[in-house]
Amino acid sequence: MAHREPRPTDGGLPVSSDQHEPGSFEETGQRLRRRIDKIFGHSLHIRQVDAGSCNGCEVEIAGLNSPIYDIERFGIHFVASPRHADMLLVTGPVTRNMELALRKTYEAMPAPRLVVAVGACGCSGGIFGSTYATLGGVDRVLPVDVYIPGCPPNPHALLHGILLAVGRSAQSGENNFQKPS
DSSP, X not given: OOOOOOOOOBXXXXXXXXXXXXXXXXXXXXXXHHHXXXXXXSOEEEEEEESSOOSHHHHHHHHHTSTTTOGGXXXXXXXXXXXXXXXXXXXXXXXXXXXXXXXXXXXXXXXXOEEEEEHHHHHHXXXXXXXXXXXXXXXXXXXXXXXXXXXXOOHHXXXXXXXXXXXXXXXXXXXXXXXXX
């Protein structure tokens, strides 16, 4: 019998990598494109930070930009500066060496901010947990909006998690993005 992560039941969060909404990657992307246009009025800019991962999640995230998935067609762009980011995508357990850098990255983002914890390690610390070198999951350092577990989560699960985060920003009153007129 294969090991499976426990399925959470607290209002749909975290998102399990095998529990994304039915439909194709293209359908999920088109729903996300419409939601991004409605909420942001521009493309969604994501800053990705590796807080101490094995790079498995980064391989899947990089796949999102490949010609196969091409998420830029849905209005999602990865940016180098947190000052230009709407969302922070964090992978890996937060190492003690990366804690300050992660906090500074978050603080450099313009408000309102979205934070997504990616992978088993980003969600809970994974196999590393809380040790002399790691603090555990991202929520030990930053407020997390959506969790995307998996080791690593597949590209469709990543896209669905981003869709949920954008949806949560629309539902909560705290993220009031103004669409330019």
